[in-house]
Amino acid sequence: MTRSRTRAVAIWFVWGVISACGDDDTPTRRDAGMADGASDDAALDAAPPEEPCLVVDGRGGAGADGSASRPFATIDDALASAAGNSICLVAGEHAPPTNVLPAGTTLRGVGRDEESGASVVQAALGSCIAVDGLDAADPRAPPIALGAVLVTGGPGAAVTVRALVVRGCEAGIVARGDLVLDDVLVDGVVTGVALDRDASADVEATEVHPLTFSGTPFGSQAMPFAFQLGAGSRLVAHDAVIVRAEGLAAGVAGHATDVDLSATTLRGGLSGLLIDNEEDPTRRVRLGPGTLLAEQTNLGSDGAINQIVGGEVEVDGARIEGSESRGLELLRVSRASLRDTVIEGCRQLALGVYGSEVTIGPGLQIDVPDDTVGIAAAGSRPLDGGPEREAAVAVTGAMRSQSGDRSIHLAAFAGAQVRFEVAGSRFEGGWMGAYVSGAQLALLEPVEIANVTADGIFGEGAGTRIEVHDLSVGFLGLDPTIGGAGVTLLDGAEAQIDGLSVRGGNYGLWAQAPRALSVAGLTSSESVRAGLVLVGAPPATSVRVEGATLTGSGGPGAFVSGEWDVALLGAVVRDNGGHGVQAQQGTRIEVRGCELGDNAGAALAFFGASGTVTGSTFDPSLPAAEAGSDTPRADEVRIVASSGETAEVTVGDDGDGVPDAMEDNLFRLLGARDCSLGGCALILAEGDGATGIVGPNCLTADASATSVFTLVEQRGARFEFLGTSRAFYDAQLAGTAVDLGLATGVALPDPDTPVVPALDAELASPGRSPF
DSSP states (O other), X not given: OOOSOOOOOTTOOOOSOOEEEOOOOXXXXXXXXXXXXXXXXXXXXXXXXXXXOEEEOTTXXXXXXXXXXXXXXXXXXXXXXXXXXXXXXXXXXEOOOSSOBOTTOEEEEESOBTTTBOEEEEOOTTOOEEOTTTTTXXXXXXXXXXXXXXXXXXXXSOEEEEEEEEEOSSEEXXXXXXXXXXXXXXXXXXXXXXXXXXXXXXXXXOEEXXXXXXXXXXXXXXXXXXXXXXXXXXXXXXXXXXXXOOSSOEEEEEXXXXXXXXXXXXXXXXXXXXXXXXXXXXXXXXXXXXXXXXXXXXXXXXXXXXXXXXXXXXXXXXXXXXXXXXXEEEESOSEEEEESOEEEOOSSEEEEEESOEEEEOTTOEEEEEETOEEEEEEOBOOTTOOOOBOEEEEEOSOOEEEEESXXXXXXXXXXXXXXXXXXXXXXXXXXXXXXXXXXXXXXXXXXXXXXXXXXXXXXXXXXXXXXXXXXXXXXXXXXXXXXOEEEEEETTOEEEEEEEEEESSXXXXXXXXXXXXXXXXXXXXXXXXXXXXXXXXXXXXXXXXXXXXXXXXXXXXXXXXXXXXXXXXXXXXXSOSSOSEEEETTOEEXXXXXXXXXXXXXXXXXXXXXXXXXXXXXXXXXXXXXXXXXXXXXXXXXXXXXXXXXXXXXXXXXXXXXXXXXXXXXXXXXXXXXXXXXXXXSEEEESTTEEEEEOOOEEEEOTTOOOBOOEEEETTOEXXXXXXXXXXXXXXXXXXXXXXXXXXXXXXXXOOOSSSOHHHHHHTOOOXXXX
């Protein structure tokens, strides 16, 4: 048998010379490997038909009329008779017909039981039917075996094949019209069932076993397919249909076709699905309830996928498991939906969305091992050129993803946009919850990212936009060598955060040179290094942080370095192992309406930074908490300048020179805090270029107060007083146990050098990329 042409389709990536079947142990019906719950005797239980049929028995002879007593000897004899179009094959082996089965023909096995065995149509060497020109009008069609056991006629009534075993030749069954398969086994073939252009197949309780290649050249040189579908064709498979692809093979492959699978198993092979519907966007693929794609193997390559290109896709109640490479890939699909589906055990990727629009409804579950991405989305360009198409994923109902690497991976290429919207879901495990590059991620309703070891969300690069509404991030097994932030933003990314709760990790929120950032409702607790970090700002970058709670950090509550313009509004900054808020290197920060206290360093530390402090409440910081460091002080506000820096901070006024009670800060001088003159100050200004502009504020102390809080100037620093604020401070001395006097030029026991503690350099380290 010779091939009339050699063709290749771009989405099928394994072509070339394929080796022949090296195993002569052709599977039988009883060892066919039925799906769970299906009887392996199904093909042996068929009762003789009640309607009339032409009986074929290899023992028939002269004078045959197709009756049970005088059966025809061959299928050809029955087809030549004008008595009817229903042909019954008794148990045993039958030669295939040498002509096509006319439309309306029924071919079935009868009288089958465990003793007599199945009705088998098996081709002897050289007896295959030529099928030249199958789908020849479409150059994108993949190669197909040209010799077949059974070939059906063109348009008209369906040809029905029931309760048979079909074996031998390069193709098992080729349909040019409509085909019905019921309780059929097709094996020992390269292509199990092939549908020509505009043909259709309704399949029930059927198994297809393409050959397993192993060593010597095979004439067709085509990858085996269980079902191969031509343009305009339609496949409907249901009710415990089993399609089994062994070795280097695919389950269902086709182009410009409709596929509807339910209660269907595609097990083994290189891929369960390879469908290219890009040329006809009206075509539809449906994986319905009970559909299982399992145990695809990549055979040492990256090729194990279930891939659908173009058209529309619906996945509802399916299960995809055990692939050694990727679970399901959607390329340039115009519309797709997934719900109540489980994808698990895939080794590289669970769900790939490339240039496609996908809606994820309730019940999608992804559970994949280490080094595996849950969902990847990116733009996609057709292989034959054309514009890049964007990917869009909308999660409209709760989903769950447990990944060993990244639950979500979003990356835009060649300028195509990627949009990913999530409403109420959980992402668990792995390195990070979501990686975003040049794409848009919106978490629109409460979302939980749990048990990650690096980042909850990592966004980098221009074009990256992240929108968060009520996200919680929790860490497990933090890797100390990596960043580990609830949200990380790098190099031109932008974010709008409204409700972010981070527990553990190295940082709550890390932003390095973002394009834009606004934060409301940030809660960071028990971070190893800092709750909020802003570094590497482009000039004049403005950030608004409102309603943050930064507690329990091993370092500062908030750390800002660079030419930022930050508004910190209504924050609670307590119990941190470093300064409450540390600003440096040109930062300008407005602190308004905040609550600070019990931090190991200063409540507010300005190192070469400027700003205003109004309407905030200060409880004393922890005395001597920095003992042994280069800055062993616990001041409320520390203003330090060195080496030509300037640091000008207004405490208790907005700088308009008009005292305003709403702008006063409240310093609560609790008696429980006992620090020496050199150990803490209400406000400390140090170094040339350091200026504290002091308003009246509000000072309180309980009756047992023994703390000494002072305003301290040293090494060229100076205070300026707004209006009557100096007289106000002098007046506070009377009748209190607290000395609130001014100490000018006081020599501190341990000079504050270097200005920037060692921790700062660690915090200012460059951002990390996940690659």
